[in-house]
Amino acid sequence: MPQPTVKQQDTQTNGFEIAQAIATVVNVVAPIDCAIAHSLGAASMTLALSEGITCRKVVFLAAVCWLSNSLTKFAKLNRLSPEIEVKLRFLMEEKFGKEVWERVSVDRRVANLHIPALLFHDTGDREVDFEESRAIAQAWHGAQLVATSGLGHKRILRNERVIQQAVDFINF
Known part of the structure; x- marks a missing residue:
C-alpha cells in the first residue's frame, strides 16, 4: 500500500499564531480548567487569555515577559x-x-486578568531573567511567584517539588 506524501509547507510559527491555535482548541474543548505554560508559551497563553479565552487557574514556568x-x-x-x-x-x-x-508585553496584558496564577522561575535562569516573572507577578492581581534555585530554565519543568506545588495549586 503506498504511503501518503506529506508536503511540508511552513515550518515556522510565532506567538500570535500559537495564541490563535490555543483559542481554537479551547473553543472546541471548552471549558478548560487550567492552563500551564513555559517560557514563550506563557507569552502566547497570555495573548490568548487577554483576547478572551478563560480558565480557572494558570501556572507559568520561567515565563517570558518582554x-x-x-x-x-x-x-x-x-x-x-x-x-x-x-x-x-x-x-x-x-x-x-x-x-x-x-x-x-506580558506584564501589560495580565493587568486586566482576574484568574488566579502561580508562577515558578529559577533565580539562576540563563535563558529568561527571573525579573521577567517578578514583573508579571507584580502586574497580575493575585498572582504568586515561587522562586527556585539551581533548576535553570528547563530542569524546573521536571522538578518534583515544583510539579507538586503546581498540582496542589490547581486542585485547591
Missing part, C-alpha cells in the same frame, strides 16, 4: 553579532509592526 529582552538574550546565548540582532528586530517590526514589543 519579547525585546528575549530577543537580546537569544542573540547573546547564540553568539549573534549586534548587527544580526538589529536585523532580527527590524524583521520583527516589519512583520508585526513597530508596536510589536508593547503588544506582547
Whole structure:
C-alpha cells in the first residue's frame, strides 16, 4: 500500500499564531480548567487569555515577559553579532509592526486578568531573567511567584517539588 506524501509547507510559527491555535482548541474543548505554560508559551497563553479565552487557574514556568529582552538574550546565548540582532528586530517590526514589543508585553496584558496564577522561575535562569516573572507577578492581581534555585530554565519543568506545588495549586 503506498504511503501518503506529506508536503511540508511552513515550518515556522510565532506567538500570535500559537495564541490563535490555543483559542481554537479551547473553543472546541471548552471549558478548560487550567492552563500551564513555559517560557514563550506563557507569552502566547497570555495573548490568548487577554483576547478572551478563560480558565480557572494558570501556572507559568520561567515565563517570558518582554519579547525585546528575549530577543537580546537569544542573540547573546547564540553568539549573534549586534548587527544580526538589529536585523532580527527590524524583521520583527516589519512583520508585526513597530508596536510589536508593547503588544506582547506580558506584564501589560495580565493587568486586566482576574484568574488566579502561580508562577515558578529559577533565580539562576540563563535563558529568561527571573525579573521577567517578578514583573508579571507584580502586574497580575493575585498572582504568586515561587522562586527556585539551581533548576535553570528547563530542569524546573521536571522538578518534583515544583510539579507538586503546581498540582496542589490547581486542585485547591
